[in-house]
Amino acid sequence: MTLDWKRIAAELDARGWALTGPMFTPEQCATLAALYDQPALFRSRVVMARHGYGKGEYQYFAYPLPEPIQSLRMSLYPPLAWITNRWAERLGEERRFPETLAEMLERCHAGGQARPTPLMLTYGPGDYNCLHQDLYGEHVFPLQAAFLLDAPRRDFEGGEFVLVEQRPRQQSAPQVVPLGQGEGVIFAVRERPAEGSRGVHRRMLRHGVSEVRSGRRRTLGVIFHDAT
DSSP, rough: OOOOHHHHHHHHHHEEEEEEEEEEEEHHHHHHHHHHGGGEEEEEEGGGGTTTTTSEEEEESSSSSOOOOOHHHHHHHHHHHHHHHHHHHTTTTOOOOSHHHHHHHHHHTTTTTOBOOOOOEOTTTOOOOOOOOOOOOOOOEEEEEEESSSOBTTEEEOOOOEEEEEESSSEEEEEEEOOTTTTEEEEESSSSEEEETEEEEEEEEEEEEEEEEEOOOEEEEEEESSSS
């Protein structure tokens, strides 16, 4: 699928998240979701309730990443790097992000962040994910993506993807992202630039998932920096 990067960039600038449109067919979603039951593909499993993260569980993939996850990570990175470098310029930062995923991962690995971060999450009735940020170390790529593998209102009820933005001198603003099966949301990991009366400032964001009322909800998460 060819993404509308002009629209995506404009929406990320305006609110810190953007939908991709459908990326996977229902059949492809089922194939991806089935990877969760192949433990050899993963490096670790996290039961969220044990750590106070919410309820549900997720697994981090091991290297080498399976297809199409590896290709997806590589293809999404370059246009997102262009967007994040525009953000850095607007914020007056000297840092810039490399043009390719390989260079970004080389930077991570040189800094001691060598564990892959793409992951698969699964939620059942009563499960949810507390608001958080996926940072994992000093080297943080500012954007990430999540792809919904089940169909809302058919496979599960509830389980909305939620973003909360902290605004200077105002109360935090929640946003519910209307994801469909096979669709992705690209969103800020930690912060985004925003225009204000005093010029450009940083707005902090956290993301999570509301309680699943029934059924099963599975998600593929694609993060572009690796972990310590």
